Amino acid sequence: LSGQPSLWWIDWRLSRTPLVRETIGRFLFFCLLGFALLSLLLSGGVRRFLSDRYTITAVLRAEVPSAEAEGLARKVAALPPVRSAAYRDPEAAWKEFLRAYPGLDPLRGAGGNPLPGYIELRIRPDRLTRADVDLVVSALRSVSHVEQVLAGEEGLPRLLRAGRLASWVCWGIFGAFFAGFFIVGRLQERARAVALAGDFAFLAERGVPAGRLAFLRAAAAAVSGFLLAAAGTAAGGGALFLSLRKFPFLEGVIGSPSDLLLPRTAAAVALFSCGAALLSAAASLLGWRAARSGPE
Amino acid sequence: MTRGTRRILSALLAAVVSLGILFPTAAPAARDVARELRKERGRLLKMKEREEKTALELTEALRKEKLSKGRVGELQALLTRQRSLLSRIDRQVSALNERLERAEKAVRELEAAHGQARTDLQRAEVVAFAGQRAGAGDPWSPSARERERHFMRLYLAADAEGIARITRARERKAEELSGLERQVAVTERKMAREKKVGDTLLSRQEEERRRLADIEREKKRKAKELKSLRAKIARMESVVSRVERQVKERERRARKGAGGSAAREPAEAPRRFASLSGGLSAPLTGKIVTRFGRQHDTTFDVTIENRGVEIEAPSGASVKSVGQGEVAFAGAVSGFGNVLIVQHGGGLFSVYGRLETFLVKQGEAVKKGTVVGSLPGSPSGKSVLYLELRAGGTAIDPTSAIPLDR
Numbered sequence: 177l178s179g180q181p182s183l184w185w186i187d188w189r190l191s192r193t194p195l196v197r198e199t200i201g202r203f204l205f206f207c208l209l210g211f212a213l214l215s216l217l218l219s220g221g222v223r224r225f226l227s228d229r230y231t232i233t234a235v236l237r238a239e240v241p242s243a244e245a246e247g248l249a250r251k252v253a254a255l256p257p258v259r260s261a262a263y264r265d266p267e268a269a270w271k272e273f274l275r276a277y278p279g280l281d282p283l284r285g286a287g288g289n290p291l292p293g294y295i296e297l298r299i300r301p302d303r304l305t306r307a308d309v310d311l312v313v314s315a316l317r318s319v320s321h322v323e324q325v326l327a328g329e330e331g332l333p334r335l336l337r338a339g340r341l342a343s344w345v346c347w348g349i350f351g352a353f354f355a356g357f358f359i360v361g362r363l364q365e366r367a368r369a370v371a372l373a374g375d376f377a378f379l380a381e382r383g384v385p386a387g388r389l390a391f392l393r394a395a396a397a398a399v400s401g402f403l404l405a406a407a408g409t410a411a412g413g414g415a416l417f418l419s420l421r422k423f424p425f426l427e428g429v430i431g432s433p434s435d436l437l438l439p440r441t442a443a444a445v446a447l448f449s450c451g452a453a454l455l456s457a458a459a460s461l462l463g464w465r466a467a468r469s470g471p472e
Numbered sequence: 473m474t475r476g477t478r479r480i481l482s483a484l485l486a487a488v489v490s491l492g493i494l495f496p497t498a499a500p501a502a503r504d505v506a507r508e509l510r511k512e513r514g515r516l517l518k519m520k521e522r523e524e525k526t527a528l529e530l531t532e533a534l535r536k537e538k539l540s541k542g543r544v545g546e547l548q549a550l551l552t553r554q555r556s557l558l559s560r561i562d563r564q565v566s567a568l569n570e571r572l573e574r575a576e577k578a579v580r581e582l583e584a585a586h587g588q589a590r591t592d593l594q595r596a597e598v599v600a601f602a603g604q605r606a607g608a609g610d611p612w613s614p615s616a617r618e619r620e621r622h623f624m625r626l627y628l629a630a631d632a633e634g635i636a637r638i639t640r641a642r643e644r645k646a647e648e649l650s651g652l653e654r655q656v657a658v659t660e661r662k663m664a665r666e667k668k669v670g671d672t673l674l675s676r677q678e679e680e681r682r683r684l685a686d687i688e689r690e691k692k693r694k695a696k697e698l699k700s701l702r703a704k705i706a707r708m709e710s711v712v713s714r715v716e717r718q719v720k721e722r723e724r725r726a727r728k729g730a731g732g733s734a735a736r737e738p739a740e741a742p743r744r745f746a747s748l749s750g751g752l753s754a755p756l757t758g759k760i761v762t763r764f765g766r767q768h769d770t771t772f773d774v775t776i777e778n779r780g781v782e783i784e785a786p787s788g789a790s791v792k793s794v795g796q797g798e799v800a801f802a803g804a805v806s807g808f809g810n811v812l813i814v815q816h817g818g819g820l821f822s823v824y825g826r827l828e829t830f831l832v833k834q835g836e837a838v839k840k841g842t843v844v845g846s847l848p849g850s851p852s853g854k855s856v857l858y859l860e861l862r863a864g865g866t867a868i869d870p871t872s873a874i875p876l877d878r
Contacts, residue, residue: 231615235622269623276620279599280627290630291623326618335614 183384183392190372198364199404205357206408206452207415210445212350214413217444218431221343223301227259228428230304230335232297232312233326238266240293240321248321249295255315257308259298266293292323301431306336358455365397365463373467386468394460401456405449413445523701530694537691540684547677554670561663568656575649582642589638593631600624745795745861745873748816750840752794752874755824755859756847758785760878762856764869779867780823780860783876787850791857793838794822794874802830808858812844819865825858 188195219225234252236245245263253261264272270289274281297316299308313327328335369376380386413436420426420433427433435441604621745752762782793814800821801813808825812832815821828848832838847855861870870876 229613229615231613231619233615233619233622235619273620273623273627276616277599277603277624279602280596290627292626294619296619324622326615326622328615328618331614331618 183379183389185396186389187368187372187393187396190375191368194368194371198368199400202357202361202401202404203408203411206405207412208408209350209353209357210405210409210412210448211416212353212412213409213444213448214416214436214441215430216346216350217441218416218435219429220301221346222339223304223343224431225429226335226339227299227301227304230299230328230332232299232309232316232328234295234297234316234319234322235324235326236293236295236321237323238292242293244321245293245295248319252295252297252312252316255312257299257303257312259300261295261297263295264293266291269294304336304339306332354451354455357452358459361397361401361456361459362462362466365393365460366466367463369393369464369467390461390464393464394457397460398453398457402449402453404456405452406445409445409448413441519701519704523698526694526698526701530691530698533687533691533694537684537687540680540687544677544680544684547673547680551670551673551677554666554673558663558666558670561659561666565656565659565663568652568659572649572652572656575645575652579642579645579649582638582645586635586638586642589631589635593628593635596628596631600628745816745820745863745868748795748820750796753792753840754874754876755791755794755822756783756785756789756857758783758789758857758877760784760871760876764867764871780825780858781870781876783857783859784854785847785857787847787853787855788828789847789855789857790843791824791827791845791847793840793842793844794859794861795840797822797838799832799834799836799838799844802832802834809848810845811858814838814844819863821862823858823860823862825860826856 234248236248240248242263242265245265249261249263252258266289269291273291297312299312309327309332313325316322316325376386376389379389416430417433417436420430603624760781761784762778764778764781766777768776791812795814795816797814797816797820799812800815801811803811805811805825810825810827810830812824812827812830813821814824824845826847827845830845832842832844838844847857849855859870861868861873871878
């Protein structure tokens, strides 16, 4: 290419203003998409939400002392699928129960507290499966101090199915947006190719092969797509970080901000950026071809 | 026969002895006196018979009184026992009533607690239903709701168990109550029965007391009569004694008039049993059951003067003369049965009463140890001999002159 004008960023040189607008638009889009991607990555769809909502209750026998119950809770917390295990003594159970049924308080003044203590377990979001739940439940049932295990056996399959469905929907929406990005990108590329058809014809008359022009345009689109996706995702990640810090309740749904810095998150972002680059290149090529074949 | 009567009879006996001995030997000049004596003796005997009859009646009255007192005492003891029993039953009834009251209170409390618990349970059920309908707890927390439902089941089960416990306790108390009521009814019936028995006893006691009062009156009357009779007898004795002295005086004069050996003989006669020739021996082998002298009779609560002793011996035992002498009298004397009197001379006499048979006759000489009679038979195998010693018209304690088993 030495001695000849560079065909890199030819669009940028030939049509600067529209391309700036497109770039800004794509960046903002990738910001949103990156925010969504990171949210989905951290939350695992709705798994984190479900794992926060779903708990296993190990109802202890009435005669179990608090010290032993707390020891048991620590042991249970060490199980791989278990995210946390907290012991609630009978008094706490009674207060919680009365909060749920406030009308009962005066009805049992003389009878005392009939409720035992319990251990509340939460499963890791990534281990919220039937197998892991069964593992924990069977482990709890083998303990003599445990009177009964409440694992929502009736509703658990439904819950897991709903979780899976919700995750698919989330990822589907995300994919749809990504696909939308591809479609819009193709249309934009075609429109630009049509707009710059005269310039490209001029270059062709002067011996620049059309394929080379198309390749270089696609390569430029891929690079810009990668960079925009990476930058937009980074910006979206920053916004997510700030949101999680500002609104802690979101942690229960999305996850901890510190998870954003995990290598797997970064790898996912890189993969996403690569995907964006590929889609950008594909959109450029398809838009070129569409412009060359005439009006659609 | 009473001991007082015996005392009187012994006095009479002495008079009779004196007369029985002296009269046959009295001088013709003393016929008037003898007649008077016979007359007086006849009167004395009649009075004695009356006295004996009165004494017997008095004895009967005393026996009746004793019997009646015994009955009254028995009835009193029965009444005391009955009152004690009634009091015990009354205490039992009180205790049972107290227990009954406590049990009733407990049942009432349990019923109230049962009602309250049932109401609470119903309200809890309403609260549970409303809570479930309204989505108790966070609807986004199915596990928490499941736990709350489980706890609600535990709560309701505890309430139901509480009601069941109260129901059981109430049933137990109700059973106890009905048992107590039965017990009270039984005890009250028993008390009514015992009260009836007590009333019967009381009426019997009252009746017995009235009878006792009648007997007391009768006894007093008889005692008064007896006292009057005894006074008369005493006066009679005095008369007889006076006559006896007169007889003796005449005898002494007659001897003085006759002079010589006849007058000397009585003068030489012993005046004390200790100086009796040959000494004295026991009339039979036996035990003294009534002592000589002033004795207190616990039966009639009187002090009596015994002129002799009573010796208990086997039935049919032979009675021997305590010393040498002559039978002065052998005949029946009212109150003493068959009486034998032996004159030992010098104004000494031995008297044997309550004999069945005489083995000697009046005027017959006897030696010490001569069998003079025998005691009567008795179903108990024991009979009593009355023995009296008289010296110079005075009764002396036979145990002071004769060795007798006490």
